[in-house]
Amino acid sequence: MNAPAPLLSVRGLKKYFPIKGGIFSREIDRVHAVDGVSFDIAEGETLGLVGESGCGKSTTGRCVMRLIEPSEGEIWFQNRNVTVLDGEELRAIRRDIQIIFQDPFASLNPRHTVAGIVGEALLIHRLAKTRRDVEDRVVELLETVGLQAGHLRRFPHEFSGGQRQRIGIARALAVKPKLIVCDEPVSALDVSVQAQVINLLEDLQEKFGLTYLFIAHDLSVVEHISNRVAVMYLGRIVEIARARDLYDNPRHPYTEALLSAVPIPDPSLKRTRIKLEGDVPNPINPPTGCHFHTRCPIAEPRCSETAPPLKQGADGHWVACHLRG
Numbered sequence: 001m002n003a004p005a006p007l008l009s010v011r012g013l014k015k016y017f018p019i020k021g022g023i024f025s026r027e028i029d030r031v032h033a034v035d036g037v038s039f040d041i042a043e044g045e046t047l048g049l050v051g052e053s054g055c056g057k058s059t060t061g062r063c064v065m066r067l068i069e070p071s072e073g074e075i076w077f078q079n080r081n082v083t084v085l086d087g088e089e090l091r092a093i094r095r096d097i098q099i100i101f102q103d104p105f106a107s108l109n110p111r112h113t114v115a116g117i118v119g120e121a122l123l124i125h126r127l128a129k130t131r132r133d134v135e136d137r138v139v140e141l142l143e144t145v146g147l148q149a150g151h152l153r154r155f156p157h158e159f160s161g162g163q164r165q166r167i168g169i170a171r172a173l174a175v176k177p178k179l180i181v182c183d184e185p186v187s188a189l190d191v192s193v194q195a196q197v198i199n200l201l202e203d204l205q206e207k208f209g210l211t212y213l214f215i216a217h218d219l220s221v222v223e224h225i226s227n228r229v230a231v232m233y234l235g236r237i238v239e240i241a242r243a244r245d246l247y248d249n250p251r252h253p254y255t256e257a258l259l260s261a262v263p264i265p266d267p268s269l270k271r272t273r274i275k276l277e278g279d280v281p282n283p284i285n286p287p288t289g290c291h292f293h294t295r296c297p298i299a300e301p302r303c304s305e306t307a308p309p310l311k312q313g314a315d316g317h318w319v320a321c322h323l324r325g
């Protein structure tokens, strides 16, 4: 029997941002934010997408729902090519794919009450007819995310960071999406609150059969929530594997370095920290060959000449490295 088609397939996604200059404001250079990214997400799955800031993970997430227009590549959602849709079809996709942002305060309109913020999407997508319907549904959504009906008339500044993120989650859930792009949803929160929000997202996934693209800069954040994890470096995916496999048996030198920085709860176990030399190179002018060769502790001459393809080594474990498979 054939495996079911993935809910989301991204193929060869590239996003370049032009840099303009001169008196005619011509394109003089490009930021290579996303440089040929491909991955699938199965229905009900959580794919963690991890990398340092500026690696292109948030741009990838925004391209998936066309908040940013891709430069090249295809995005397939339920067998529809999202990259060519417009009008009503694009609107329908934007209902099926929602996003939760990193900074819940900046993403909530400070002049609107919770009722207005969460209810807006219901009105835009015509999911409630009367004001009463909207309010009833918003109350239901607030209770689903652990808030109360009494919060309906309050403004974002009256809430804590964790509560504001719950409002953002309620807004995303309002239109009954299938896929949610979680763009660093807990990075701005205290550690104790991070766990609560992640637990909530897990509960909601089970209850509503949601699929997540979960973006984070820290491998420890995605460990428990992800079925599989993809690691990005300078616009490219360098490793994808099932979460347990990636944590127990990282193959790419960059993943090894990221993992070596993750604290281990058991103090009797020690991990040797791999300190990478130098900074992430400028994405305007990324290194030739393997983008990681300027910082890789095991680089060879060929690494600066040829980019390693992302190849499947062990079952379901993909690595882009000339020396590791």
Ligand code: SF4
Binding pocket: 252, 253, 254, 290, 291, 292, 293, 294, 296, 297, 298, 299, 300, 303, 308, 320, 321, 322, 323, 324
């Ligand atoms: Fe390091 Fe070369 Fe592998 Fe890149 S291809 S990760 S530079 S060993």
